[in-house]
Amino acid sequence: MTWLFSQAVVSGLLLGGVYGLVASGLSLIFGVLRIINFAHGAVMMLGMYTSYWLFVLLGLDPYLSILVTGPLFFGIGVLIQRIVIEPNRAAAEHNQLLLTLGLALFFENLALVLWQGDFRTVRVAYSGASFMVSDVLVEVPRLIAAGGAVLIALALWAFLRMTDAGKAIRALSEEAEGAMLVGIDVSRIRGVAFGIGSACVAVAGALVTPFFYVAPDVGESFNIMAFVVVVLGGMGNFLGALLGGFIVGLAESLGAAFLPGSLKQLVVFGLFVIVLLLRPEGLFGARRGR
Amino acid sequence: MSTNSRALPVPSIGRRRFLTTLGAAGAATLAAPAFVRAQAREVKVGYILPVTGPLAFEAQLALNGLQQAVDEINGAGGIKSLGGARVTLLPGDTQNKVELGNSEAARLIDQGVTALIGPFSSLVAFSVRQVAEKNKTPFLLLATVADNVLEGGLRYVFRMQPNARAMATLTVGNMIEMAKGAGTPIKRVAMMHEDGNFGTTMGNHVDAFAGKMGYEVVQRVPYNLRSPDFTAELSKVKAARPDLLVISGYYGDSKIIAETAAKLRIGVHALVGLANAAYSNPRFIAENRELTDQLFDGNYWHNPQSPRARAVFEAYQKRFNSVMSNHGVQGYQVMFVLKDALERAASTDREKVRDAISKINLTDHILTQDAIRFDAAGENVNATPALLQVQGGKPVVVGPARFVEAKPVFPVPKWKG
Numbered sequence: 001m002t003w004l005f006s007q008a009v010v011s012g013l014l015l016g017g018v019y020g021l022v023a024s025g026l027s028l029i030f031g032v033l034r035i036i037n038f039a040h041g042a043v044m045m046l047g048m049y050t051s052y053w054l055f056v057l058l059g060l061d062p063y064l065s066i067l068v069t070g071p072l073f074f075g076i077g078v079l080i081q082r083i084v085i086e087p088n089r090a091a092a093e094h095n096q097l098l099l100t101l102g103l104a105l106f107f108e109n110l111a112l113v114l115w116q117g118d119f120r121t122v123r124v125a126y127s128g129a130s131f132m133v134s135d136v137l138v139e140v141p142r143l144i145a146a147g148g149a150v151l152i153a154l155a156l157w158a159f160l161r162m163t164d165a166g167k168a169i170r171a172l173s174e175e176a177e178g179a180m181l182v183g184i185d186v187s188r189i190r191g192v193a194f195g196i197g198s199a200c201v202a203v204a205g206a207l208v209t210p211f212f213y214v215a216p217d218v219g220e221s222f223n224i225m226a227f228v229v230v231v232l233g234g235m236g237n238f239l240g241a242l243l244g245g246f247i248v249g250l251a252e253s254l255g256a257a258f259l260p261g262s263l264k265q266l267v268v269f270g271l272f273v274i275v276l277l278l279r280p281e282g283l284f285g286a287r288r289g290r
Numbered sequence: 291m292s293t294n295s296r297a298l299p300v301p302s303i304g305r306r307r308f309l310t311t312l313g314a315a316g317a318a319t320l321a322a323p324a325f326v327r328a329q330a331r332e333v334k335v336g337y338i339l340p341v342t343g344p345l346a347f348e349a350q351l352a353l354n355g356l357q358q359a360v361d362e363i364n365g366a367g368g369i370k371s372l373g374g375a376r377v378t379l380l381p382g383d384t385q386n387k388v389e390l391g392n393s394e395a396a397r398l399i400d401q402g403v404t405a406l407i408g409p410f411s412s413l414v415a416f417s418v419r420q421v422a423e424k425n426k427t428p429f430l431l432l433a434t435v436a437d438n439v440l441e442g443g444l445r446y447v448f449r450m451q452p453n454a455r456a457m458a459t460l461t462v463g464n465m466i467e468m469a470k471g472a473g474t475p476i477k478r479v480a481m482m483h484e485d486g487n488f489g490t491t492m493g494n495h496v497d498a499f500a501g502k503m504g505y506e507v508v509q510r511v512p513y514n515l516r517s518p519d520f521t522a523e524l525s526k527v528k529a530a531r532p533d534l535l536v537i538s539g540y541y542g543d544s545k546i547i548a549e550t551a552a553k554l555r556i557g558v559h560a561l562v563g564l565a566n567a568a569y570s571n572p573r574f575i576a577e578n579r580e581l582t583d584q585l586f587d588g589n590y591w592h593n594p595q596s597p598r599a600r601a602v603f604e605a606y607q608k609r610f611n612s613v614m615s616n617h618g619v620q621g622y623q624v625m626f627v628l629k630d631a632l633e634r635a636a637s638t639d640r641e642k643v644r645d646a647i648s649k650i651n652l653t654d655h656i657l658t659q660d661a662i663r664f665d666a667a668g669e670n671v672n673a674t675p676a677l678l679q680v681q682g683g684k685p686v687v688v689g690p691a692r693f694v695e696a697k698p699v700f701p702v703p704k705w706k707g
Contacts, residue, residue: 004525011521018518117344119541121577128581130553137521137554211549212518213542217344221516256522262485262512264522 006136008257009250014139016249017146018204020242022222023229024153025200031173031236032193033085035093038100040201041223042107047073047202048214049111055122055209062122062209063144069202077198078191085194086187104219111216120214127210145207152203153242156196160238169193173236201226225252228272234282243284247271333369333638335360335628336380336398338408338418339432343385345410347573348617352432354610355621356407358602363629371636377629384409388417395421404638405430405628405647407621412436412487419447428631428644430624433617435565437491440667446644448664450624451590452673454488457565458495461588464677464689465534465562466503471691472700474559478508480532482523482547483564484539485512492538492564508532515540520547524554533559537566544568548581552704559701562586562677570678570685572613582680584702586688590616591676592656594687594695599656613684623655627662658693 022044029037050069054060060068084103088096129140160166168189171179180186204222212218229248233240248268255264275283337356339349360377368374380403382394391414395406399421405428409418415434422429423446431439431449435457440447452460462479469476481496483489493510500507509530511523524547527535535558537547544566551561562585563569569587592599592614602622606614614622631646632638652662659674677689679698688698 004529007525008522011519015519112343117346121545123577139553213545215542221518253522257526262514265514
């Protein structure tokens with residue numbers, strides 16, 4: 001039993017890191033743009049396909065492909081924000097919500113048309129690599145994905161703390177009118193935030209390709225979990241999202257190990273509802289002065 | 291408005307068909323009886339398959355089988371009792387959606403198909419079967435496994451492949467027989483299945499069959515198809531120390547489960563797929579050579595003991611440059627079920643063809659089963675899945691005993707803890 005517990009904790013933490021990075025991007029976009037981006041998972045899927053094709057066509061290692069997917073999807077994110085989101089800023093909130101949902105469906109179906117529904121896998125030498133810590137299995141690609149996700153999330157956190165652009169993003173996230181009054185180009189910053197959020201999730205996609213598969217609807221696996229994580233961590237709370245990722249990963253994994261049937265999903269979504277009811281600002285959400 | 295635009299093409303097709311019939315009839319009365327036989331120069335058969343969308347790859351495999359059979363039939367002189375009428379396949383794409391299944395079936399029936407073949411998903415089948423019944427059109431199911439899809443006193447719907455119950459019980463039964471023969475009996479069974487309708491049905495049958503076959507289900511784990519990690523689930527399975535792990539799932543989940551099981555040193559005698567979408571799939575095997583070696587799978591397959599089946603298998607391989615998998619076998623054989631019925635009906639009349647299908651007793655087939663015969667409900671009474679094991683990069687039949695082409699590797703060393 002203790003073995004099962006340790007194994008579940010380890011695999012939960014490894015999964016949680018990836019959830020954390022996906023959710024960080026979602027949280028950032030929400031914080032700055034105040035929209036719930038349903039297309040987040042679809043962007044992840046596009047990031048995964050990018051890594052896949054870079055690997056298949058150019059033999060580029062999925063981890064190295066981050067150097068391409070990161071900037072590329074930053075640009076794509078900025079464009080999405082410019083072309084699709086920004087013109088609808090004045091529209092009612094539910095319209096913006098539907099807009100991102102439409103975008104998600106558009107991307108998924110685009111992928112279906114371009115690459116069919118086939119499951120594709122990237123097989124690299126280290127895909128099957130794993131080691132044992134006493135008798136607990138640690139899969140190397142999952143470890144790298146989790147570690148990489150945490151590093152990137154922390155780097156972004158530092159960026160938000162220390163650079164002018166980062167401070168502008170935070171200012172906008174905390175007090176939009178104030179940010180505008182002190183002369184921040186809010187429209188540009190919104191684009192930057194959407195770009196960073198998209199880059200985050202695309203990079204997360206690249207990190208999981210060595211042990212996962214690529215298919216047009218693959219983003220959905222992570223998208224729903226990212227919503228749960230963001231709610232746990234507090235909407236717009238960047239570090240909260242990372243911590244929330246670990247909590248959801250652990251809850252899922254321990255639920256799978258010790259509860260019968262598909263109850264693990266129930267645990268995760270139960271947590272989601274309870275937090276929304278009792279602590280809507282999130283577990284780590286400092287109440288925002290608004 | 292929509293009724294108008296939909297109603298429009300129907301009379302025009304009707305009129306055209308009416309005129310052709312009139313012309314043929316006129317010719318027939320004028321000339322010799324030979325013309326009467328020449329009347330049906332073509333037999334239209336409609337397929338409704340998810341050729342685009344999430345099941346596109348699998349549907350294409352089935353379509354390959356259908357096409358191969360049609361070309362073989364036409365190449366050998368068509369339907370002889372119909373004066374050498376050629377079989378023409380008319381396409382229908384469901385995208386795996388219920389509403390498209392219905393409209394495509396209705397359209398094909400309008401275009402005068404003698405029979406329909408399809409549609410993969412049981413959900414789509416539940417709906418399309420009503421369209422077929424209402425229009426009195428024979429409907430041969432392809433890759434549809436839900437047990438109850440033939441319930442309700444249907445007259446026109448037939449299923450050649452095993453239903454879920456036959457699939458589950460015969461696969462586990464074959465596995466247990468095989469293990470006994472190999473001298474390592476299976477007593478403790480663990481079951482992992484996706485938690486949708488398909489997997490749950492399979493899980494229920496494996497559970498229900500335990501008493502009869504004398505095994506114990508020590509762990510049953512339904513799981514969410516989209517879950518990115520199954521380490522915890524498999525750890526739970528490992529802790530229950532099963533002899534056999536049965537997996538009913540789709541492609542991506544089955545892949546991750548097999549990989550994780552290997553890394554966890556799951557400690558079972560064997561891993562067996564149950565109507566699994568991946569484990570005997572040629573693409574999956576090609577992409578995961580090491581992982582798939584010695585995996586078992588209970589699935590539809592050709593009979594390696596039959597010279598005809600082997601020739602068909604090789605012809606497929608040559609033409610499509612891939613292994614003829616379960617869906618290809620089904621597509622091929624279901625077309626020959628229809629061919630046999632057409633020959634005996636000597637007519638393209640849907641009612642006569644339906645009667646001929648219901649009376650079929652086909653021994654010249656490529657399946658791992660006895661004669662193809664349908665019961666009153668439309669189930670193939672002898673439908674049997676083969677027990678396959680991947681050996682040297684391709685699935686070979688290792689059960690039931692009379693169809694075996696290679697000795698099974700059992701227990702599988704690499705799954706040992």
